[in-house]
Amino acid sequence: xxxxxxxxxDGAILLGFGLAFVLVFRRLGLGxxxxxxxxxxxxxxxxLGLVGDAESKLGIAEIGITLLLFIVGLExxxxxxxxxxxxxxxxxxxxxxxxxxxxxxxxxxxxxxLEAALALGxxxxxxxxxxxLPMLQSxxxxxxxxxxxxxxxxxFQDLSxxxxxxxxxxxxxxxxxxxxxxxxxxxxxxxxxxxxxxxxGRFLLRPLFRLIGNMGEREMFVFAGLFTVIASAAVMELxxxxxxxxxxxxxxxxxxxxxxxxxxADVEPFRSILLGLFFLAVGMMLNLPAIAERPLFxxxxxxxxxxxxxxxxMLIGLAFKMNWRSAxxxxxxxxxxxxxxxxxxxxxxxxxxxxxxxxSLFGAIITVSMAxxxxxMAATRRIREEPVITRGGQREGPxxxxxxxLIVGYGRFGQTVAQMLIASDVPVTLIDRDIEMIDIAAxxxxxVYYGDGTRLDLLRQAGAAEAELILFCLDEDQIxxxxxxxxxxxxxxxxxxxxAYDRRAVLRLKGGPARYVVREVLExxxxxxxxxxxxxxxxxxxxxRVETMYRARDKERLAAQAAAGNLHAASDRIITQDERKG
Numbered sequence: 001x002x003x004x005x006x007x008x009x010d011g012a013i014l015l016g017f018g019l020a021f022v023l024v025f026r027r028l029g030l031g032x033x034x035x036x037x038x039x040x041x042x043x044x045x046x047x048l049g050l051v052g053d054a055e056s057k058l059g060i061a062e063i064g065i066t067l068l069l070f071i072v073g074l075e076x077x078x079x080x081x082x083x084x085x086x087x088x089x090x091x092x093x094x095x096x097x098x099x100x101x102x103x104x105x106x107x108x109x110x111x112x113x114l115e116a117a118l119a120l121g122x123x124x125x126x127x128x129x130x131x132x133l134p135m136l137q138s139x140x141x142x143x144x145x146x147x148x149x150x151x152x153x154x155x156f157q158d159l160s161x162x163x164x165x166x167x168x169x170x171x172x173x174x175x176x177x178x179x180x181x182x183x184x185x186x187x188x189x190x191x192x193x194x195x196x197x198x199x200x201g202r203f204l205l206r207p208l209f210r211l212i213g214n215m216g217e218r219e220m221f222v223f224a225g226l227f228t229v230i231a232s233a234a235v236m237e238l239x240x241x242x243x244x245x246x247x248x249x250x251x252x253x254x255x256x257x258x259x260x261x262x263x264x265a266d267v268e269p270f271r272s273i274l275l276g277l278f279f280l281a282v283g284m285m286l287n288l289p290a291i292a293e294r295p296l297f298x299x300x301x302x303x304x305x306x307x308x309x310x311x312x313x314m315l316i317g318l319a320f321k322m323n324w325r326s327a328x329x330x331x332x333x334x335x336x337x338x339x340x341x342x343x344x345x346x347x348x349x350x351x352x353x354x355x356x357x358x359x360s361l362f363g364a365i366i367t368v369s370m371a372x373x374x375x376x377m378a379a380t381r382r383i384r385e386e387p388v389i390t391r392g393g394q395r396e397g398p399x400x401x402x403x404x405x406l407i408v409g410y411g412r413f414g415q416t417v418a419q420m421l422i423a424s425d426v427p428v429t430l431i432d433r434d435i436e437m438i439d440i441a442a443x444x445x446x447x448v449y450y451g452d453g454t455r456l457d458l459l460r461q462a463g464a465a466e467a468e469l470i471l472f473c474l475d476e477d478q479i480x481x482x483x484x485x486x487x488x489x490x491x492x493x494x495x496x497x498x499x500a501y502d503r504r505a506v507l508r509l510k511g512g513p514a515r516y517v518v519r520e521v522l523e524x525x526x527x528x529x530x531x532x533x534x535x536x537x538x539x540x541x542x543x544x545r546v547e548t549m550y551r552a553r554d555k556e557r558l559a560a561q562a563a564a565g566n567l568h569a570a571s572d573r574i575i576t577q578d579e580r581k582g
Contacts (some may be wrong), residue, residue: 010051014280017043033131036276037367040283064274069244073251074260074453087518092156099312100125106304115171119348120362126157126338135377161340171239174349201253209259213435213450224268236357262451264461275357282342302368309335332376405469408453413499414473429462456490470494474565477501481512488513510562
């Protein structure tokens with residue numbers, strides 16, 4: 001019972017301090033990551049001493065890193081990975097190698113051994129995915145050529161964790177680290193595990209999610225999503241491989257499935273909470289007395305880290321034909337240390353490559369460099385990027401496989417809307433909850449994602465923040481004025497269009513943020529009436545006159561009903577048999 005109380009007490013303290021510090025740091029424009037780190041340091045053993053056992057909490061919180069890699073994988077379907085291969089395996093590989101070796105050289109100047117310098121320098125080549133990606137998304141630059149290059153580097157950095165862990169383990173002075181299989185067997189096991197995850201994703205996971213989608217149980221979707229991440233990570237851990245790589249592969253295998261956006265929306269809250277707990281635990285583990293003894297060393301090394309990475313990444317960007325402004329901005333953006341550095345430092349410490357004091361000092365260097373990122377990000381916004389010119393001489397726009405239009409509901413109404421937008425070369429993302437409809441659409445070549453389009457979190461994952469149009473084409477009369485207000489508040493740049501079931505729905509939504517509320521059967525009913533009159537050989541001019549009269553009266557009646565709040569208002573504008581006889 002005491003341990004349960006202690007766990008609850010620790011949880012309450014961590015969450016409370018984390019919430020308070022993140023709110024303050026967000027308010028100051030310094031970002032959530034730094035707030036978590038400082039909160040962890042404050043509640044840790046070297047300041048207030050309110051919470052202990054940071055190592056066990058770090059072990060649990062590392063699941064947040066795993067979930068982050070799963071979500072990164074969901075963003076990268078195989079086709080997009082192939083399109084970005086030159087940036088990922090060219091730009092990314094050169095950045096990690098060049099920055100790692102350059103920083104290793106600087107660490108050597110501080111009188112560390114070669115093995116220790118490599119164990120410290122290579123991890124410092126990595127940047128903070130948890131910090132940079134949200135900043136790119138919030139600034140609207142994620143889908144630009146600049147954002148894609150930054151994302152490619154971050155992705156390769158995440159992938160490079162496996163070889164970096166292998167390098168640190170190979171240099172280890174701990175005999176226990178050398179009892180594993182030879183490197184070539186480890187490589188074969190890695191390839192086999194990846195192939196196994198790919199097969200499982202294709203033949204087990206997709207049918208599982210299809211079954212759950214047919215059941216319509218959201219809780220089961222959350223459960224299955226977490227099971228996917230934990231199971232894939234556990235398989236890799238069983239083989240002594242990277243758990244993050246397993247989660248990433250699982251994400252990639254589901255990236256082109258209809259369930260991608262639903263999974264992102266369901267897993268994201270857990271990722272955010274656990275990643276926050278990870279940074280809290282890292283803050284608790286910082287050896288503040290060791291840092292206080294050498295504050296000048298921390299400050300100088302942090303400055304050297306930022307300057308070195310900025311310069312090296314800028315030169316690499318120029319070699320990849322980026323203009324100097326974009327290359328410099330990319331260098332500033334990626335100049336901080338990353339969260340995986342803490343993981344690699346811990347492994348280096350376990351392998352007797354570095355002392356605990358060195359791990360704390362260089363952890364502090366990463367923390368200080370992270371603190372500069374919001375300011376450097378603001379600087380990159382002031383460095384106006386030059387336009388990227390394509391072969392046709394036109395400015396290159398955002399690079400995106402997302403939507404300029406987001407269509408919720410792909411029934412008989414939504415299909416017509418979607419096809420007309422696509423015919424005008426407007427990129428669309430389609431969302432529906434009907435698994436059978438999704439399968440039918442796929443058989444005709446349409447890509448429809450599974451999900452409840454009346455959830456704001458799912459709309460956000462589907463690209464609503466970048467969409468110019470959001471069109472609700474749902475069969476059911478389920479769109480409310482309150483919901484539209486919340487959508488408009490969350491995505492103010494998107495024009496909203498709503499399919500209304502009848503005139504009562506139109507009246508209910510009138511005056512809201514929707515640009516147009518369209519009665520679903522109005523135009524088709526008018527069209528049928530015109531055809532019926534034509535079959536009776538009524539003159540076309542008369543048909544036009546009748547349509548004009550009907551539309552005018554219907555508009556007057558709708559306005560009167562809206563003003564009076566009464567469905568029976570202006571009932572005299574209804575065209576009746578008695579009126580025509582009179």
